[in-house]
Amino acid sequence: MxxxxxxxxxxxxxxxxxxxxxxxxxxxxxxxxxxxxxxxxxxxxxxxxxxxxxxxxxxxxxxxxxxxxxxxxxxxxxxxxxxxxxxxxxxxxxxxxxxxxxxxxxxxxxxxxxxxxxxxxxxxxxxxxxxxxxxxxxxxxxxxxxxxxxxxxxxxxxxxxxxxxxxxxxxxxxxxPDLTETKQYLENGQHFLLYEGLEIRKQQSGVGEFSKIRSFVVGDDPRKINWRQTAKLQEVMTNEYEPEHGKYITILLDCGRMMGAELKKGNRIERALEAAVTVAAAALQKGDYVSVLAFSNEIKTFVPPAKGMAHLQTILQSIYHLKVDAVESNYAAVLQYLEMMQKKRSLLLLFSDIQTFLHEENALAYLKRLRKRHLFFMIGVEDRTLLNRTKAEPIDVQATMLKSIAQQQMLYKKREKNKWERQGLPMIEAREEKLAVTAVSHYMEIMNQNLL
Known part of the structure; x- marks a missing residue:
């Protein structure tokens, strides 16, 4: 032409x-x-x-x-x-x-x-x-x-x-990324977490710093009732405590091939990014230090730890453009890099595909060493296709074969998860629409129990 x-x-x-x-x-x-x-x-x-x-x-x-x-x-x-x-x-x-x-x-x-x-x-x-x-x-x-x-x-x-x-x-x-869930948490964190059945105030008795005095609600510890304020206001008031601030949170984002799997809304990397930003907002609001490391077969970006809500914009500008790479993730390399970069004890929150991660024996060796200094927790999106296969009716030979293979995969995953958890490396899977809620809830639970 x-x-x-x-x-x-x-x-x-x-x-x-x-x-x-x-x-x-x-x-x-x-x-x-x-x-x-x-x-x-x-x-x-x-x-x-x-x-x-x-x-x-x-x-x-x-x-x-x-x-x-x-x-x-x-x-x-x-x-x-x-x-x-x-x-x-x-x-x-x-x-x-x-x-x-x-x-x-x-x-x-x-x-x-x-x-x-x-x-x-x-x-x-x-x-x-x-x-x-x-x-x-x-x-x-x-x-x-x-x-x-x-x-x-x-x-x-x-x-x-x-x-x-x-x-x-x-x-x-x-x-x-879509910040709808992040805004919901920042507007009303208590309501956001109650959707998952976990309250922010839930913590070990006698642990944490005094925060404020508020009205008593069902489920509060009667031992924390403030009798002086109760007599003064003619209303049952209770003391509220919160965990210590200034902890270090390291969010690990897997951008490998398996994170490109399509979901009902977007794919795994989209859901992981939205959940990671929500966790970062929750931690920064509580006064913790947050760092983010994104990787696939190599390190894609690293945001050094900092605190304050202004740091959330730094994180967003560093990760908003992340895409899935058509390669397998190199967990051993990223954990080795993390060992050099993160010297302070921190919570390592990994967003990845659990099915793939369980096959990484090299990663287990590195995590055992990191476990001595850091607290590790992994969260992924559950495979709805695999779950539906395990619940399908065996109406014919092909359906029966698919059901048995799916059940075998589920048993293998459960067995391997138990092996990792015995090493002090817990991991969970959540539904795609509840990934952010589950991640923030477990972060709150860890911080409230002073496990870090």
């Missing part, structure tokens, strides 16, 4: 720039052709046919002159610089028409392929006025994207011709 033909093809694909006939002009010529053809059958002269076509053509050109010029149109895009994956966002396009002619327009914004696109968007802007148009989009993949162009088509006064222009409107958008 030659350069000129590519340019012409791009023009018809709502790209490039130029002038195109509208459906009104094509329909006009179609009707005119039918009438002139009937006239030719009745001895209408070819000279008359030629003159009619010339007149209609020049009328259409005159209509083209009564349309806005490119220099008389101004465009502005307003877009959020940071979006969360899977959520709906509003984008605003402002069109200012400084010409003396009203115009009908259509436009296509230059969004990436991973964004939903409700295009073309159409409207009308009057002479010497401005129009603001909004449309919704949903980003489906994390990452950093450049949005540079806006493709516009607008018609002349009668609407026989359509001008097409391309406007440069550079914007940068970062798509980060």
């Amino acid at each position: 030659t350069k000129s033909s590519k340019s012409l093809w791009a023009r018809f694909l709502f790209q490039d720039r130029g002038i195109l006939p509208t459906k009104r002009l094509i329909l006009t010529y179609l009707v005119l052709t039918i009438f002139l053809s009937l006239g030719i059958l009745r001895d209408l002269s070819w000279w008359f046919v030629f003159m009619v076509n010339i007149v209609v053509f020049f009328i259409s050109l005159a209509d083209l002159l009564f349309s806005a010029k490119k220099t008389q149109l101004f465009f502005k895009r307003t877009i959020t610089e940071e979006m969360e994956r899977g959520l709906i966002y509003l984008i605003t396009i402002e069109i200012r028409n400084n010409s003396p002619y009203s115009l009908n327009y259509r436009f296509i914004d230059g969004l990436p392929q991973t964004f939903s696109k409700p295009f073309p968007v159409s409207g009308r802007v009057l002479a010497d006025s401005a129009n603001v148009i909004t449309y919704n989009t949903v980003p489906s993949e994390r990452g950093k994207y450049e949005i540079n162009k806006l493709y516009i088509r607008y018609q002349s006064v009668i609407g026989l011709w359509e001008k097409q222009i391309t406007v440069e409107l550079p914007d940068t958008v970062r798509v980060i």
Whole structure:
């Protein structure tokens, strides 16, 4: 395809720039052709046919002159610089028409392929006025994207011709993980954890620092009732204690091949990122130090430990673009790296695929050594397909075989998990929609019991 033909093809694909006939002009010529053809059958002269076509053509050109010029149109895009994956966002396009002619327009914004696109968007802007148009989009993949162009088509006064222009409107958008669960925890952490059946205040008796005095609720320890405040306020009040702050939490994110397995909503790495950010927010809010290490067959990123809610933005900017690598994870290498980088005792919270991790005998040797200094805990997404296979009815030979193999896999996983847990290396699996809740609940349980 030659350069000129590519340019012409791009023009018809709502790209490039130029002038195109509208459906009104094509329909006009179609009707005119039918009438002139009937006239030719009745001895209408070819000279008359030629003159009619010339007149209609020049009328259409005159209509083209009564349309806005490119220099008389101004465009502005307003877009959020940071979006969360899977959520709906509003984008605003402002069109200012400084010409003396009203115009009908259509436009296509230059969004990436991973964004939903409700295009073309159409409207009308009057002479010497401005129009603001909004449309919704949903980003489906994390990452950093450049949005540079806006493709516009607008018609002349009668609407026989359509001008097409391309406007440069550079914007940068970062798509980060869905923070819905993180916001739910920050708004009401007690309610967030009660969904899992664990309360923040649950801890060993007499352990922790005094936090505040609050109203007594069902389930509180009667030994912690503050009788002085109870007599003063005529309401049963209790002392609330909280764990010591300033502990170190290290979140390990597996970005290997198995983390790309698709789930009902996204894949494993998406769920792991959302849960990791929620755990980080919970730990930072409690005054703990949080570090994050992402890996596959090599170290992808490492965020040094720090505390304070401002550190959450540092973590987000470091991990929002992480993708799954088509390689096997090297657990031994990352644990060896962690042994050098993390000198202080910390909670190692690993998000990975348990089925794959159980086959790593080298990782077990490193973890035994790390266990002397750190506290290890692993969490993964349960395999619903495997669970459904174990519960399936053996209606035929094939179904029976699949059920027996699935049960064998479950027994192997249970046996291996018990072996690791006897070494002081606990691991659990959670449903994909409860991964963040389960992770935060176990973090709270570990901190409340002063295991770290």
